[in-house]
Amino acid sequence: MAADALSATRPPASRPASPLRRLRRALDRHWYGWAMVLPVVIVMAVLVLYPLGKGIYYSLTDANESNVARHIGMNHIPATYHMVWFKNYADILSDGYFWGRLVWTVVWTVCCVTLQVSLGMALAVMLNRRVRGRAVYRALLIVPWAVPAFVSVFAWRLMLNSQYGVFNSVLTHLGLPAQDWLGSPTAMKVAVVIVNVWIGIPFNMVAMLGGLQAIPRELYEAAEMDGASPWQRFTGVTLPGLRPVTATVVMLGTIWTFNQFPVIWLMLGQTTDDSADILVTAAYRLIGSGVSDYAGAAAYGVLILAVLLAFSTYYRKQINRGEAVS
Amino acid sequence: MQRRIAASALAVAIALAASACGSSGGGHGQSASGDPSAIAGTITYWDTSDATAEAPAYQALIKQFEAKYPKIHVNYVNVPFANVEQKFKTAAQSGKGAPDVMRADVGLVDEYATLGYLAPLDGTRAVADTPADFLKGPEQTAKVNGKTYGVPSVTDTLGLLYNKALFKKAGIAAPPKTWQELISDSAVIKQKTGAYGTYLNPDSYFLLPFLYGEGADMVDPASKKITISRPQAVAALAEAKKVYDTSSMKVDFANAYDNMQTAFKTGKVAMLVQGPWSTADDFTGSAFADKSNLGIAPVPAGSTGHASAPTGGHDLVVYAGSGQLAASELFTEFMTSTAAEQQIALKNGTLPARSSAYTAKVLADPSIAGFRPVLDTARPRAQVAQVGSLFTPLATAYIKVLQGTETPQQGADDAAKGFKSLLPGYSVG
Numbered sequence: 001m002a003a004d005a006l007s008a009t010r011p012p013a014s015r016p017a018s019p020l021r022r023l024r025r026a027l028d029r030h031w032y033g034w035a036m037v038l039p040v041v042i043v044m045a046v047l048v049l050y051p052l053g054k055g056i057y058y059s060l061t062d063a064n065e066s067n068v069a070r071h072i073g074m075n076h077i078p079a080t081y082h083m084v085w086f087k088n089y090a091d092i093l094s095d096g097y098f099w100g101r102l103v104w105t106v107v108w109t110v111c112c113v114t115l116q117v118s119l120g121m122a123l124a125v126m127l128n129r130r131v132r133g134r135a136v137y138r139a140l141l142i143v144p145w146a147v148p149a150f151v152s153v154f155a156w157r158l159m160l161n162s163q164y165g166v167f168n169s170v171l172t173h174l175g176l177p178a179q180d181w182l183g184s185p186t187a188m189k190v191a192v193v194i195v196n197v198w199i200g201i202p203f204n205m206v207a208m209l210g211g212l213q214a215i216p217r218e219l220y221e222a223a224e225m226d227g228a229s230p231w232q233r234f235t236g237v238t239l240p241g242l243r244p245v246t247a248t249v250v251m252l253g254t255i256w257t258f259n260q261f262p263v264i265w266l267m268l269g270q271t272t273d274d275s276a277d278i279l280v281t282a283a284y285r286l287i288g289s290g291v292s293d294y295a296g297a298a299a300y301g302v303l304i305l306a307v308l309l310a311f312s313t314y315y316r317k318q319i320n321r322g323e324a325v326s
Numbered sequence: 327m328q329r330r331i332a333a334s335a336l337a338v339a340i341a342l343a344a345s346a347c348g349s350s351g352g353g354h355g356q357s358a359s360g361d362p363s364a365i366a367g368t369i370t371y372w373d374t375s376d377a378t379a380e381a382p383a384y385q386a387l388i389k390q391f392e393a394k395y396p397k398i399h400v401n402y403v404n405v406p407f408a409n410v411e412q413k414f415k416t417a418a419q420s421g422k423g424a425p426d427v428m429r430a431d432v433g434l435v436d437e438y439a440t441l442g443y444l445a446p447l448d449g450t451r452a453v454a455d456t457p458a459d460f461l462k463g464p465e466q467t468a469k470v471n472g473k474t475y476g477v478p479s480v481t482d483t484l485g486l487l488y489n490k491a492l493f494k495k496a497g498i499a500a501p502p503k504t505w506q507e508l509i510s511d512s513a514v515i516k517q518k519t520g521a522y523g524t525y526l527n528p529d530s531y532f533l534l535p536f537l538y539g540e541g542a543d544m545v546d547p548a549s550k551k552i553t554i555s556r557p558q559a560v561a562a563l564a565e566a567k568k569v570y571d572t573s574s575m576k577v578d579f580a581n582a583y584d585n586m587q588t589a590f591k592t593g594k595v596a597m598l599v600q601g602p603w604s605t606a607d608d609f610t611g612s613a614f615a616d617k618s619n620l621g622i623a624p625v626p627a628g629s630t631g632h633a634s635a636p637t638g639g640h641d642l643v644v645y646a647g648s649g650q651l652a653a654s655e656l657f658t659e660f661m662t663s664t665a666a667e668q669q670i671a672l673k674n675g676t677l678p679a680r681s682s683a684y685t686a687k688v689l690a691d692p693s694i695a696g697f698r699p700v701l702d703t704a705r706p707r708a709q710v711a712q713v714g715s716l717f718t719p720l721a722t723a724y725i726k727v728l729q730g731t732e733t734p735q736q737g738a739d740d741a742a743k744g745f746k747s748l749l750p751g752y753s754v755g
Contacts, residue, residue, distance in 0.1 A: 066441055066711070070419060073647035075442040162578040163585045182580040185731070270718075271528050271582040273725045285722070290715020290748065291437060292415065 059298035060085055065291045081295075088299035097282070102307070105258060105278040108193065112260075113253040115197045117246065120204025125238065127205070128212045145202035153266040156195045157182075185275035188268055192276055196263045200256075204249055211245030212238070247319045254315075255308055279304050362451070366397035367650040369426040369657055372414070374407045374640070375674075379606045383673035384661075391660045398653050407431070411714065418443040418645060426648040427657055429479060429640045432467035433707055433714055438643065439470040440711035445644040445651060446473045452644065452655040452662075453477055459664070463637040464679040466706050476641030477662040478679030480670065482601045483704035484535055484635035485697055488621040489613055492596040495519045501597070501623040503633070505539070505565050508597065508626050512573030515596045523573035524597045525586040526566070528728055530721035532599055534636045536562040538705065539628020544716055545708045545745065545752065552754045554720065555735075555742040563727050563734035565628060570728050579725060599625055601638060605675050605693040622696025624703055637704040639679060677701065712748050719744025 027034065062084045069079035092098050127138055144152060159166045160181040168178040182188050215237065223233045264281045274285060283300035287293040371388070375381050381404050388400050403425065405413060411434060417424035418438075430438065438444050447453050453474055460468075464478035486508075488501050496518040502508040512523020526532075537543060542558035545551065553559060570577070575595055578585050587604065589595040591611020598604075608614050627633035642661055644654045660666060667678035668688055675693040678684060689695050707713050720741045727737035742754045 065415070065419065070442055072418060072421065072442055073445065073645070073651075075646050077442050157580060161581045161585065162576070163581070164588060180576070180578070182578065183576075184729075188580075268580050270721065271725065272579040273729065273731070274722050275731075285718060286747075288412070289718045290712050291441070 055298045055301055058294050059088055059302050061295050062087075063294045063298075064296075065294065068294065084295075088295050089303070092296075092299055092303065098279075098303075101277060101279050101282045104189070104276070108189070108278055109254055109257045111193050112196045112200065112257045113250060115193070116200040116204050116253055116257075117250055119197065120201050120249075121208050121242070121246075123201065123205045124208035124212055125234070128209060141205060142202050144199050145206075149199060149262045150266055152199055153195060153263055156191075156198075157267055160191060182268070182272070185273070188272060188276040192264050192267055195267060196257065196260060199263065200253065204253070207245055207249050208242060211242045215241035243322075251312060251315055254311065258308060259304065279307075362656050363395060363397070365395065365652045365656055367653040368399040368401060369648070369650045369653050370401040370403060371657065372403050372405045372410065372425040372428040374405055374410050374429045374431070376603070376606075377404045377406070380603075380674045380676070383670050386673075387661060387666055387669060391657060394660070395656065398657070400657065414438070415441075415443070418647065421647055424645050424647060426645055426650050426654040427661075428643055428645065430476065430643045432464065432476075432478075432481075432637065432639050432641055435467060435476045435641055435643060436470050436709060437711045437714055439473075439475040443646055444475040445646045445648065445654075446475060447477065447644065447655065447658070448474045450655045451652075452642075452658040454659065459680045459682050461679055461681055461701070463701070463704055463706060464639055464641070467637060467639070468641045470709075476643045477658050479640050479642050479662050479667070480676040481637065481639035481679045481701065482603060482677055483637055483697070483701055484532065484599050484601050484625055485700040486597055486623045486625050487590070487600050487605070487608070488597045488623065489521075489590070489593060489595075490619050490621045491613070492519050492521050492593065493621070496596075501621060502626050504631075505536070505569055505626045505628060509569060509572050512596070519596070521593060522575040522589070522595045524569065524575070524599075525589050525595045526570045526574040526577060526728070527586055527599065528577055528579055528582050528721075528725050530717045530724050531636070533562070533566060533720065533724050534707075535599060535625040535634065536566045536628065538634040538636075539626070539630065539632060540565070541628075541630045541632065543708055544713075544720065545710060545749065547708055547710050550752050552742050552745045552749065552752050554745060555738040555754060560734045560738045562628065563724070563737055566724070567727055567730075567734060577728070579729075599635075602675065602677055602693055602697045617692050620692065620696075622693070622700065624700045634703050634705050635700070637706045639677070710749065715748050716745055719748075 060083055061081050063081040067079065067081040070077045123141060127134060127141075131137070162168060162178060162180045162183065165181070167181065172178050180187065182191055219237045219241070220233060223237050228236060258278070259280050260278070261280050261284070264276060264278060265284065268276055274282060277285060279300065283297060283304075287296045287300070373381060373384050375384055385402060388402055392398065392400060410428075410430075414424065414428060414430075415438075418441075424443075435444070460478050461481060464481040468474055468476035468478055486501055492515060493499075493501070496511075496515045498511055498514060502511045508523065515521055515523050537559055540558040540562040542553065542556060542562050544554050546553050575589055586595075586598065587607055588611075590598045590600075591608055591613055593611075593613035605620065608620060609617055614620050624633050625635045642658045644651065644658060648654050662679070664680050664682045667680050667683040668685060670676060671678045671683060671688045671694060672691065675691055677694055677697055678688065684694075684698065689698065710716075723732070723737040723741040723744070726732040726740070727734050732740065746752065746754060
């Protein structure tokens, strides 16, 4: 019945257009749009698709620095690497080392993003009210973000130095025992999380401040009229109002933190063990020294990309579902 | 037929032109003859010496070179030692931004040469000047598969540096000759002076004296064996752990090198296994305001009774892709001449790689005089292209052993596993 009604509204039957003709018609009608998009498509292809494809290809070979082709002055060396298909992936995935690092990478990302977002939100809420010296606070709170990451990391490392650092000299002056801040695997993990949270708060704060200012004041006034407590106003008005911003910030934060190389590498450098290494620093330690293992590095890169793609797909779905409900 | 002759004639002409280009652009193979003052061009030199303590001596030398050969301009770049390996390889591989001449750690020459990044220097001006004059150890490090790829500039090894005043206060007459003696001396020093015996450097390069002292090594290239998990090597790791537990100040692993230097310079630590490059820094500290307070001895011996440390140092190497080979070779010759090495030794206290540079004046330097005899017991590292990469898995394993999260046997097995993935064709055993 319904099907009949539908077919009745359809225009008189026409032959289905062949794909070629449809393409030509689309080009005739939309050539201008295609021409406008073309530069972006080319740039994307050169900057993103080509390297990505090449990386995936290398991850299926045994390419390294000694067997790829090079022409250096008088030395012409031909390529001698071969396809090994999924051997690199099998090697990495069958090694317990990868899984141990993946677990810590996930723990590290969850800890950092949770703390960055919640502390950033708390500071934003505080600074969104009229407080004296608000501009000064805002400027000061931006500092960790404005300073280059390597400078902050080295400063933290100096402060945490167990023999000549400022924290321990304060402690010993107060008669308390000195601490080995970077001594054990747990201490190292706590230290890198603290530093990364410290670096990441300003971005979250600024983003949240923007989000807060977009929430209409009338909503708060209405809530107050209805006798909502400050906490109820926060959970009932602020949190839902911030959702678009938090969704984006959590997504970005997760991707950045998952691949946060400098904080961990510069903080713990080369004379600590690998217990605080996340996937990217572990990969660098394994394949970044000596004769570079391009294939292994590419396989690691593809695996990291796969994890992040799976996460962002899942996360987007969750967000969309949440929006559809609310 | 006619056409084929023309084609082959053209090919010959192209080949001739190409070879002519080769010799005029590079001057390779013939550059040892001819008038050096006719050579002109701009070359880039990457120096990896310490930017504040050592670099001025090299810059002064470069000024002299430019004064002698006014047609050549040298573009001096100081690259931190820790970053140079990757930086050079990235530039060399892509062919963009690589220097013409570089100061390379002797441990890296093998790798660079095997990868095709270095120009062979046999028969060129760079080594024209009395090659027999070079000390045997450094000379060996510059050769790969029988060809010369570097010219030794400075050499070094590890020795035992000690604070004479602390030893006197503790009533100890001579530096320890074995690790066992180092442990017992440390106990006396701690008791009598309050200073720690040592500050163990947790970097894997500094594990080598322990390994050599037990008759062990990382790998055996001759039989293609990974030897780091043999009983002797495990014993070396256990010995290092024992020294750490009994005699060392607690190591801050994230800041190990700097803290070690500060502790030694300020008299908080009595002995260090260190190289001659560190003495210039030591002399800036309160404990060595009087330079004669610094004692230098060979590294302690292991249970075999044999004491040995690796041959270190730096060679000058020429990039194979350099467009200025003739000028680069001339520059390399100048910077490694007897006069130049003498001048560097006097200013920096590092050890020359030429025997003729050890003049009475050079040997009067306390650091050089102390290290010169130690040099005779030094031995080269295993000659494999990947030797630089092997130190990474070894360092991680060594640190875990020192921290006590792994036993010496577990650490050795971990290192062997790491080596295996870096050395195709090698077997563990």
